Amino acid sequence: MLIEYLPGDSLLHRLDVRTKVLGFLVFIILSFLFQDPKFQLLLVLSTGLLAFWIKIPLRKIWGMLLPLIPIILSIILITGFSFAPERFDRVSSQAILFYALPGDRLGATLGGFLMGTTFIFRLFSMMLASTVLTLTTSIDDFTQFFHKMKVPVEVSMMLTTAIRFIPTLDKKRRQILEAQKARGTKFNQKGIIGSIRSYLPIMVPLFINSIMMANSLSMAMLNRGYGLTRTWTSMREISFAPRDYWAMTFVLLLLILGAYLRFGLDLGIL
Amino acid sequence: MIEIEELTYCYPNSIDPSLKNISLTVEKGKFILIMGSTGAGKTTFSLCLNGLIPQLLEGNLTGQVSVAGKNVGKTKVQVLSKVLGLVQQDPETQIIGRTVEEDTAFGPRNFLIPFEEIKQIVNQTLEKVRLKGYNHRLTEELSGGEKQRLAIAGVLVMEPEILVLDEPTSELDPIGRSEIYATLDDLRWKKDLTILLVEHSIEELVHKVDEVVVLNQGEVVWRGVPTELFRNIPLLLQWGIKPLPVSQIGWDFYEKGWISFAEIPLDIPSGEDMIRTLLPKYRHRHTNTNMNTCADTHSQGLALGLAQGHTPGQRKDLISPQKLHLPKKEIVVQVSDLIYQYNSDQPVLRGVNLTIEAGEFVALIGQNGAGKTTLAKHFNGLLKPTRGEVIVGGRNILQCDTSDLSKTIGYVFQNPDHQIFSVTVEKELEFGLKNAGFRGEEIKERVDEVLQYTGLDRYRSVHPYSLGKGERQMIAVASILVLKPKVLIIDEPTTGSDWAGVQTMMALIRKLHAAGTTIIMISHDMDLVAQYAKRVIVIKEGDILLEGTPQDVFSKEQILLDSAIIPPQLCRLSFRLKDILGDVTFIESSEFTAMFEREKRGCL
Amino acid sequence: MNTMETKTQDVKLSAWNVKRLSIMAIFIALSAVGALIKIPSPVGTIGMDSAPGFFSALAFGGLTGAVVIAFGHLLTAAVIGFPMTIPIHLYIALQMALWAIAYRWVNEKLGLIPAVIVGIILNGVASSYAMLPMMGMGGVLGLMPFLVVGAALNVIISAIAYKAIKGSRLI
Numbered sequence A: 001m002l003i004e005y006l007p008g009d010s011l012l013h014r015l016d017v018r019t020k021v022l023g024f025l026v027f028i029i030l031s032f033l034f035q036d037p038k039f040q041l042l043l044v045l046s047t048g049l050l051a052f053w054i055k056i057p058l059r060k061i062w063g064m065l066l067p068l069i070p071i072i073l074s075i076i077l078i079t080g081f082s083f084a085p086e087r088f089d090r091v092s093s094q095a096i097l098f099y100a101l102p103g104d105r106l107g108a109t110l111g112g113f114l115m116g117t118t119f120i121f122r123l124f125s126m127m128l129a130s131t132v133l134t135l136t137t138s139i140d141d142f143t144q145f146f147h148k149m150k151v152p153v154e155v156s157m158m159l160t161t162a163i164r165f166i167p168t169l170d171k172k173r174r175q176i177l178e179a180q181k182a183r184g185t186k187f188n189q190k191g192i193i194g195s196i197r198s199y200l201p202i203m204v205p206l207f208i209n210s211i212m213m214a215n216s217l218s219m220a221m222l223n224r225g226y227g228l229t230r231t232w233t234s235m236r237e238i239s240f241a242p243r244d245y246w247a248m249t250f251v252l253l254l255l256i257l258g259a260y261l262r263f264g265l266d267l268g269i270l
Numbered sequence B: 001m002i003e004i005e006e007l008t009y010c011y012p013n014s015i016d017p018s019l020k021n022i023s024l025t026v027e028k029g030k031f032i033l034i035m036g037s038t039g040a041g042k043t044t045f046s047l048c049l050n051g052l053i054p055q056l057l058e059g060n061l062t063g064q065v066s067v068a069g070k071n072v073g074k075t076k077v078q079v080l081s082k083v084l085g086l087v088q089q090d091p092e093t094q095i096i097g098r099t100v101e102e103d104t105a106f107g108p109r110n111f112l113i114p115f116e117e118i119k120q121i122v123n124q125t126l127e128k129v130r131l132k133g134y135n136h137r138l139t140e141e142l143s144g145g146e147k148q149r150l151a152i153a154g155v156l157v158m159e160p161e162i163l164v165l166d167e168p169t170s171e172l173d174p175i176g177r178s179e180i181y182a183t184l185d186d187l188r189w190k191k192d193l194t195i196l197l198v199e200h201s202i203e204e205l206v207h208k209v210d211e212v213v214v215l216n217q218g219e220v221v222w223r224g225v226p227t228e229l230f231r232n233i234p235l236l237l238q239w240g241i242k243p244l245p246v247s248q249i250g251w252d253f254y255e256k257g258w259i260s261f262a263e264i265p266l267d268i269p270s271g272e273d274m275i276r277t278l279l280p281k282y283r284h285r286h287t288n289t290n291m292n293t294c295a296d297t298h299s300q301g302l303a304l305g306l307a308q309g310h311t312p313g314q315r316k317d318l319i320s321p322q323k324l325h326l327p328k329k330e331i332v333v334q335v336s337d338l339i340y341q342y343n344s345d346q347p348v349l350r351g352v353n354l355t356i357e358a359g360e361f362v363a364l365i366g367q368n369g370a371g372k373t374t375l376a377k378h379f380n381g382l383l384k385p386t387r388g389e390v391i392v393g394g395r396n397i398l399q400c401d402t403s404d405l406s407k408t409i410g411y412v413f414q415n416p417d418h419q420i421f422s423v424t425v426e427k428e429l430e431f432g433l434k435n436a437g438f439r440g441e442e443i444k445e446r447v448d449e450v451l452q453y454t455g456l457d458r459y460r461s462v463h464p465y466s467l468g469k470g471e472r473q474m475i476a477v478a479s480i481l482v483l484k485p486k487v488l489i490i491d492e493p494t495t496g497s498d499w500a501g502v503q504t505m506m507a508l509i510r511k512l513h514a515a516g517t518t519i520i521m522i523s524h525d526m527d528l529v530a531q532y533a534k535r536v537i538v539i540k541e542g543d544i545l546l547e548g549t550p551q552d553v554f555s556k557e558q559i560l561l562d563s564a565i566i567p568p569q570l571c572r573l574s575f576r577l578k579d580i581l582g583d584v585t586f587i588e589s590s591e592f593t594a595m596f597e598r599e600k601r602g603c604l
Numbered sequence C: 001m002n003t004m005e006t007k008t009q010d011v012k013l014s015a016w017n018v019k020r021l022s023i024m025a026i027f028i029a030l031s032a033v034g035a036l037i038k039i040p041s042p043v044g045t046i047g048m049d050s051a052p053g054f055f056s057a058l059a060f061g062g063l064t065g066a067v068v069i070a071f072g073h074l075l076t077a078a079v080i081g082f083p084m085t086i087p088i089h090l091y092i093a094l095q096m097a098l099w100a101i102a103y104r105w106v107n108e109k110l111g112l113i114p115a116v117i118v119g120i121i122l123n124g125v126a127s128s129y130a131m132l133p134m135m136g137m138g139g140v141l142g143l144m145p146f147l148v149v150g151a152a153l154n155v156i157i158s159a160i161a162y163k164a165i166k167g168s169r170l171i
């Protein structure tokens, strides 16, 4: 139940975190550069390829997509109707497909629908890219990354400690749930008030236990010398390998190519 | 090494000081045991030693504490940690790293010790606490005992000269506990460590420690060699410390003038010797089993102010109690071929078969991770069988909800803080009743009744979290009792309580049992099990290994040892006296004293 | 070892800061765990992921609350694999931090009930509008009911829990 890491030995796993983060940033810039769904589709496909390469379980992707379906639908519909023709540069995009209400009101523009599709593709490809990044990078690597980015030690300490305590608190959550169930708490009360009444007996002990846990954690950390100095011995140094330089060069070339297509050739807008 | 002068400390949000006028010196290389009842100030005291008081917790501190020549108030906790290592009460929150190695390295990393050197000392330390080769295991997946060892390793790795441990074995099975003590003893001799240990039970420690310090209400009330204290039963009772069962027998003889104070035994061999020398002289002529047992009843009555109808003589009958009333008992729990598997690959329960009848007092024992809790959670439907069947009160648990079962099956969990959430004790008790659909007067009546019954009446409108852990434990029990369950499951109800607390809790349970409630108790305290349970079930690796009366079960010493159980001291004493006692196993001190002549006098 | 050397250095992290840090760490972890508590509602299941942050704002101060809620959100998102992409989650985290500070501030100035109302409006309505550039009006309207109900549950539970715990000696 930690942040998931998919152990493996692909190139993506072996690349330095910094390279991967750079690649990720470039990817985001690219995806915001283009409005045309065709270009977005290209990005979706390329991230899909990466995902396929590291063998992401399909079940996982579905798990992430399913809850988003209502939002996806509403995005397509409402964007279609709400983007007025004047907002598009291209004439073709200004075309009105049909009117939702009689008397030529609330027209659905072609560009609107295309824009909606772009939103969705963008969401989807970024989702894949984020997953690929997190799945191929271990927590230790991220900690190292924070360290290299000169994030204050307190912040990276706080985050690693938080991650360490997720399973512990999750166990507490289960224990509390069981204890309250054994007292006959019902979790199916109706309405917002009902939900609050059902879940207070879980949340209050969780808060209380967390406060107590934080108190003894702070004692334990001081006890073991934490905070004596602002740095500490690193257990592992990350370093760039030749493959990292190659990968970075490739990523930057992609960025330049993207910028040229968009601004030089004026492609990819609606 | 440690010098304390006139230490007085008061927590910021309380009026009375938690430590009063403590003056104490500890020399290098000593092993000191700190004892005292709940709330005596043991934890507070240990926090003063490493500077967490007053540096982290504010409040009012007067007096001087110096450790290895450093003034504790003026030296940073972090610096002191190189000299004095503190292992706290709860191992769970002391483990900071994700893997065993990362956690152990935490301390040295803060001191900027070079990487290579860290690797080396981490490995050495892990070996010392018997966690060699665990380097890359995730800390989250360690067992309770391993966690407790890792907590010790995390402190040891900084190579302190003094080690302070606050109840380091509270949740361990008997073998796990003696392993930790063995580790400590080892370290002490090899490394010349000074050790201060806070602990409630003393059985394994009698011959290991040099000195005992007793705290009571924040004051040092006694200090001296352990043998002096542990022979003095009235003194122990006064401070809420559990006496050794063998010395309780010895005390009885001492009172009769048969032996001197120094002859009161503190371990099994000397107990055996005592009985063997005394028996020819004072043997009781009639083997009257229904002897009244003053000492025992008295001490319980003292803690509780209740009389009890139970006579230990009855227990000695070789016919088990269920057999006597066999025909009319209804079956409350029926488990057949129960297999249960958490998400992982191995099943935790492997085909358990078990029948529990109404009115029984059953104890489930077994080593950490044997599956006791997992089994008991089936009884109220918190877990559903992977295969097999569990019938509770005539209903298959697959078909009913835990919240419905809660009216007949009460389950008290080990940690009261997992369920208390209301702003007053009274409201906490009402909660379960409201869930069960009671209204108005009925609720009030039941709450009143249970508050009286459990002695919580005076805390009625107090915030539960301003009370001590012992009282919160009682609130948790009370909040189940208001539902008047027919079956009560109690999962380690007494861990971390002092002896007086244990007695109060057990007396309450016994009272409920006498009133007809079926009791299912899970415990690592074999003395309690022997004393209270009518039937003992030993679980090992997800199956029932042994089952029977406490006498039967505890007489199988070798089998028990394999499942990390050490029979109670008195049982072990009676094995050694087999040639005299025959096949009978005694489990109460009164049974031993009953073998001897009694003088004409009332209870102690 | 080098005890002498380190002792002469100025100690930067006082005991109090370590305490702050561990409270933050634990409550950030609690946010991720809260996301696993799934409360059914007409608009879908709601997680308790921001309640710990709002609670810390009330109990330990606005800044602590802001840190907890922001990092809590990021960690929660990371656990389920950043469903809405990393940059958007960063953006949401920033907003949440502001809301936590506002929540605390209103509680101090006007009391708990106004704070709850402000909290729900900010986290429910304002947060939805903040998604306009990313999802368009469609996204906003699709999101709003979900966010409002989610905010209501989280904010109200944090407020009641705060009131319940304030009476003990824990905070």
Ligand SMILES: Nc1ncnc2c1ncn2[C@@H]1O[C@H](COP(=O)(O)OP(=O)(O)OP(=O)(O)O)[C@@H](O)[C@H]1O
Binding pocket: B011, B012, B013, B014, B018, B036, B037, B038, B039, B040, B041, B042, B043, B044, B045, B468, B469, B496, B498, C169
């Ligand atoms: N944070 C706190 N604020 C106020 N009072 C406290 C606090 N912690 C402990 N106390 C009080 O100080 C006294 C001593 O408590 P302490 O925890 O030291 O006892 P203990 O001997 O360790 O008990 P136990 O055996 O239960 O661990 C108790 O009366 C307790 O109520």
Ligand SMILES: Nc1ncnc2c1ncn2[C@@H]1O[C@H](COP(=O)(O)OP(=O)(O)OP(=O)(O)O)[C@@H](O)[C@H]1O
Binding pocket: B144, B342, B343, B344, B348, B366, B367, B368, B369, B370, B371, B372, B373, B374, B375
């Ligand atoms: N929620 C869970 N998920 C996975 N495994 C679990 C879970 N709870 C317990 N286990 C495993 O099941 C086994 C039995 O656990 P259980 O808690 O029943 O032991 P126990 O006999 O009660 O031990 P203890 O005396 O330490 O309380 C252990 O190996 C434990 O690691």
Ligand SMILES: [Mg+2]
Binding pocket: B042, B043, B044, B089, B166
């Ligand atoms: Mg204590």
Ligand SMILES: [Mg+2]
Binding pocket: B372, B373, B374, B491
């Ligand atoms: Mg258990």
